[in-house]
Amino acid sequence: xxxxxxxxxxxxxxxxxxxxxxxxxxxxxxxxxxxxxxxxxxxxxxxxxxxxxxxxxxxxxxxxxxxxxxxxxxxxxxxxxxxxxxxxxxxxxxxxxxxxxxxxxxxxxxxxxxxxxxxxxxxxxxxxxxxxxxxxxxxxxxxxxxxxxxxxxxxxxxxxxxxxxxxxxxxxxxxxxxxxxxxxxxxxxxxxxxxxxxxxxxxxxxxxxxxxxxxxxxxxxxxxxxxxxxxxxxxxxxxxxxxxxxxxxxxxxxxxxxxxxxxxxxxxxxxxxxxxxxxxxxxxxxx
Numbered sequence: 330x331x332x333x334x335x336x337x338x339x340x341x342x343x344x345x346x347x348x349x350x351x352x353x354x355x356x357x358x359x360x361x362x363x364x365x366x367x368x369x370x371x372x373x374x375x376x377x378x379x380x381x382x383x384x385x386x387x388x389x390x391x392x393x394x395x396x397x398x399x400x401x402x403x404x405x406x407x408x409x410x411x412x413x414x415x416x417x418x419x420x421x422x423x424x425x426x427x428x429x430x431x432x433x434x435x436x437x438x439x440x441x442x443x444x445x446x447x448x449x450x451x452x453x454x455x456x457x458x459x460x461x462x463x464x465x466x467x468x469x470x471x472x473x474x475x476x477x478x479x480x481x482x483x484x485x486x487x488x489x490x491x492x493x494x495x496x497x498x499x500x501x502x503x504x505x506x507x508x509x510x511x512x513x514x515x516x517x518x519x520x521x522x523x524x525x526x527x528x529x530x531x532x533x534x535x536x537x538x539x540x541x542x543x544x545x546x547x548x549x550x551x552x553x554x555x556x557x558x559x560x561x562x563x564x565x566x567x568x569x570x571x572x573x574x575x576x577x578x579x580x581x582x583x584x585x586x587x588x589x590x591x592x593x594x595x596x597x598x599x600x601x602x603x604x605x606x607x608x609x610x611x612x613x614x615x616x
Contacts, residue, residue: 333436391426404506504544509595
């Protein structure tokens, strides 16, 4: 039997290629086996433990994308799926990982082909520090999701605002890693009927690491589109009074300017439940 060593070369965030997965007998129905990929989710400290104390390695299955990333799934915008560009490999890889496709592989097994100890990583530099940080936050997000009042969520869905927001960030997601909501200034208020709207402030965060000017322009364009969306969906009558949700303010801020205090007081909006089905209406935002 192959033994697991404390000096294992495996690390959290390392890729497991399709050939290794095939040897382990891991497949996904309907997907091209050659595009199948997995990433090690187990933390380095647990990987370093012998099989007696930590007998398994957790993998998250995914696939290599042939097209571009979907902005709705980048930067942990949803806890169920992650789109991530890996730049530490020989060739940049566009990858999709699915949180529901978690599997556990034994470190040691009587059959060497089923023991993770029998294999070595072929993409040892698969994630740089920033990519691994995004991956770690995504893992944590599944157990620490943002939550809003049920009634507020219902109003977002019923007005179609949630769906339009998801479409808006589909192509601009690489420039805008997060959108924060402040509902009723953090107070838990019971709202009754359309004439008793929630008060909403929005903060649109843009990236500065690659091209901050382009990212800021994308964020400003998104802000304008969001304002128009709420005006269209939540204002009615001759006086254009607010119903359901009142947009109090919307601001743009860079990831360098966001303070720690702000990050604690604001709640990140995620589009986990939004269906991106085809819709006859025109997109609300073109980058």
